[in-house]
Amino acid sequence: MSKSKGARIVITLECCCRNLNNITKKKSGIFRYTSTKNRKNTPNRIELMKFCPYCNKHQKFREIK
Structure with missing residues (x-):
């Protein structure tokens, strides 16, 4: 029996x-x-x-598709 994917996604x-x-x-x-x-x-x-190494400071990181 296989389980469903569940609620957690990457x-x-x-x-x-x-x-x-x-x-x-x-x-x-x-x-x-x-x-x-x-x-x-x-x-x-x-x-x-999160820290952005390109900007060398903390920036907002948004979820993408």
Whole structure:
């Protein structure tokens, strides 16, 4: 018997600063984190404060598809 997927899913978080066209950035590229969330407790998209090595500071990371 196989079990259902459950409520926990793997999500990808992407830095919000990547969407800005700021020339002062030293590095170019996209930095992403992976995490898990409970679908039942948080049905909406997540925003977390994480460290972005491209900006060299803490930024908001948003959940992407």
